[in-house]
Amino acid sequence: MAKTENRTxxxxxxxxxxxxxxxxxxxxxxxxxxxxxxxxxxxVSEMARKLADNGLVAHKRYGGMRLTDxxxxxxxxxxxxxxxxxxxxxxxxxxxWDEVHDDAEVLEHAxxxxxxxxxxxxxxxPWRDPHGDPIPTADGVLHQPxxxxxxxxxxxxxxxxxxxxxxxxxxxxWLAETGIAVDAEVVVxxxxxxxxxxxxxxxxxxxxxxxxxxxxxxxxxxxxxxxxVERASPKPLNAKGCHYSDCRHISAPRxxxxxx
Amino acid sequence: MAKTENRTxxxxxxxxxxxxxxxxxxxxxxxxxxxxxxxxxxxVSEMARKLADNGLVAHKRYGGMRLTDxxxxxxxxxxxxxxxxxxxxxxxxxxxWDEVHDDAEVLEHAxxxxxxxxxxxxxxxPWRDPHGDPIPTADGVLHQPxxxxxxxxxxxxxxxxxxxxxxxxxxxxWLAETGIAVDAEVVVxxxxxxxxxxxxxxxxxxxxxxxxxxxxxxxxxxxxxxxxVERASPKPLNAKGCHYSDCRHISAPRxxxxxx
DNA sequence: GATAAAAGTTGGGTATGCCGAACTCTGCGT
DNA sequence: ACGCAGAGTTCGGCATACCCAACTTTTATC
Numbered sequence: 001m002a003k004t005e006n007r008t009x010x011x012x013x014x015x016x017x018x019x020x021x022x023x024x025x026x027x028x029x030x031x032x033x034x035x036x037x038x039x040x041x042x043x044v045s046e047m048a049r050k051l052a053d054n055g056l057v058a059h060k061r062y063g064g065m066r067l068t069d070x071x072x073x074x075x076x077x078x079x080x081x082x083x084x085x086x087x088x089x090x091x092x093x094x095x096x097w098d099e100v101h102d103d104a105e106v107l108e109h110a111x112x113x114x115x116x117x118x119x120x121x122x123x124x125x126p127w128r129d130p131h132g133d134p135i136p137t138a139d140g141v142l143h144q145p146x147x148x149x150x151x152x153x154x155x156x157x158x159x160x161x162x163x164x165x166x167x168x169x170x171x172x173x174w175l176a177e178t179g180i181a182v183d184a185e186v187v188v189x190x191x192x193x194x195x196x197x198x199x200x201x202x203x204x205x206x207x208x209x210x211x212x213x214x215x216x217x218x219x220x221x222x223x224x225x226x227x228x229v230e231r232a233s234p235k236p237l238n239a240k241g242c243h244y245s246d247c248r249h250i251s252a253p254r255x256x257x258x259x260x
Numbered sequence: 261m262a263k264t265e266n267r268t269x270x271x272x273x274x275x276x277x278x279x280x281x282x283x284x285x286x287x288x289x290x291x292x293x294x295x296x297x298x299x300x301x302x303x304v305s306e307m308a309r310k311l312a313d314n315g316l317v318a319h320k321r322y323g324g325m326r327l328t329d330x331x332x333x334x335x336x337x338x339x340x341x342x343x344x345x346x347x348x349x350x351x352x353x354x355x356x357w358d359e360v361h362d363d364a365e366v367l368e369h370a371x372x373x374x375x376x377x378x379x380x381x382x383x384x385x386p387w388r389d390p391h392g393d394p395i396p397t398a399d400g401v402l403h404q405p406x407x408x409x410x411x412x413x414x415x416x417x418x419x420x421x422x423x424x425x426x427x428x429x430x431x432x433x434w435l436a437e438t439g440i441a442v443d444a445e446v447v448v449x450x451x452x453x454x455x456x457x458x459x460x461x462x463x464x465x466x467x468x469x470x471x472x473x474x475x476x477x478x479x480x481x482x483x484x485x486x487x488x489v490e491r492a493s494p495k496p497l498n499a500k501g502c503h504y505s506d507c508r509h510i511s512a513p514r515x516x517x518x519x520x
Numbered sequence: 521g522a523t524a525a526a527a528g529t530t531g532g533g534t535a536t537g538c539c540g541a542a543c544t545c546t547g548c549g550t
Numbered sequence: 551a552c553g554c555a556g557a558g559t560t561c562g563g564c565a566t567a568c569c570c571a572a573c574t575t576t577t578a579t580c
Contacts, residue, residue: 006566030528043568045529062528062575092352093378103372110370112363118353266536290558303538305559322545322558
């Protein structure tokens with residue numbers, strides 16, 4: 001025997017390396033991975049060796065590590081699992097959007113490929129999760145729309161909320177109260193200096209043209225929002241399946257994979 | 261730290277001890293647990309000590325072990341999780357009944373209490389899973405209908421399929437092909453001696469009065485079937501919520517529980 | 521270019537959960 | 551009532567995945 005739950009740890013490392021590595025290219029530091037996972041750097045060193053042995057990362061001593069094609073492919077599958085699970089919990093099981101993250105974090109390691117594909121089918125192949133994060137396709141292609149932080153959006157310009165960081169449930173509840181959701185239209189009206197509040201007009205996705213609210217957001221809330229000049233298209237814009245015209249594609253060069 | 265995934269192992273032991281102990285009372289042997297879990301008896305000894313330390317089983321050296329009230333309560337919760345997950349996979353995600361067991365085995369350790377209750381609600385509080393096994397209620401009460409093995413049913417008497425062992429997916433597919441399902445009406449017509457085939461009339465749950473098929477089942481298939489004289493009532497028969505008039509109730513004496 | 525701070529690695533140690541081998545207890549059969 | 555087979559336990563080991571503390575390498579600064 002001797003095959004305990006080793007998968008969970010590896011999967012968590014892959015996810016973190018993927019997200020820290022600017023989605024694929026960059027070398028990520030040991031320390032960054034340790035901080036994100038809440039483990040010590042010595043644990044990361046050990047795991048780096050193990051991942052390298054398994055061909056999932058390239059790792060040179062005292063340098064950082066970078067996902068290999070195989071590691072990237074598996075990381076994209078994990079992202080797909082996580083985001084599909086979140087979408088499923090909200091759409092099919094009536095979770096509020098601030099309740100899904102922790103459950104998804106556990107379930108992503110437990111759902112089979114069959115279940116992932118059944119959820120995907122039942123949800124009608126969603127392209128993004130409840131927080132606006134794009135869902136990689138079954139063959140591992142991620143459409144990454146270009147979006148800017150709300151923090152740097154010029155005053156007076158119209159933007160659409162593209163993605164909302166889902167780490168803090170309390171923040172999500174607060175944002176929901178202020179009317180901010182994915183696809184909401186926002187215009188920054190005023191920025192108070194030195195970390196002061198940001199005042200903005202908010203119009204909910206389906207609201208009337210003149211139906212806007214005024215919200216005052218603190219630093220933490222502003223930092224959680226990514227916005228786009230363009231409104232997300234409900235239908236794909238091109239053959240590649242993008243919902244924004246300005247969009248990167250990330251995918252692992254076909255690795256004939258059979259494991260998992 | 262030191263908080264790895266210890267829950268899974270404990271939960272698996274509790275489930276096995278529960279099912280081996282004739283649903284609660286009997287002391288189960290170390291060897292039986294080892295055989296069922298596919299581990300060595302030394303592993304069971306160690307775990308028995310740990311479970312006893314945690315107050316989940318009563319264990320006397322060189323004697324077997326028996327679930328405590330707390331252990332029984334947790335075991336019933338695991339049974340609930342497993343069977344609700346199976347029901348959910350079939351009803352809401354389109355699994356075939358032979359596909360659910362393995363996925364449920366993993367998911368039962370990963371679903372949160374919130375998710376269990378959401379599934380339960382969405383399914384309309386089902387009282388049994390796709391294989392006919394009763395689902396304990398949220399407060400840990402299991403209605404265990406009396407059922408007899410098909411192997412000992414007298415020739416010529418009418419019975420209703422109450423439960424079907426779900427361990428072997430191939431067997432389940434075969435049974436489905438022969439028209440056998442939960443609530444199917446069966447009459448044993450002939451038993452060939454020395455482990456020969458059993459021939460029986462089968463009428464599917466919704467079929468016309470004269471719409472019966474003839475099936476020939478081998479030993480293994482016959483052993484997987486539990487039947488009841490009485491047809492399961494679609495609605496509860498009494499205040500206790502039983503769907504059969506002859507039914508045992510199993511529950512842990514209220515233990516004010518907060519963990520998990 | 522020396523050197524100290526930062527970043528990464530190694531080594532020794534912990535906890536879980538499993539194993540086989542050796543030892544110990546129980547109880548059955550004579 | 552004895553003794554032995556079988557069931558149960560203990561012990562030393564293995565693998566994973568962590569930790570801290572000590573050591574090595576890189577880097578950034580003077």
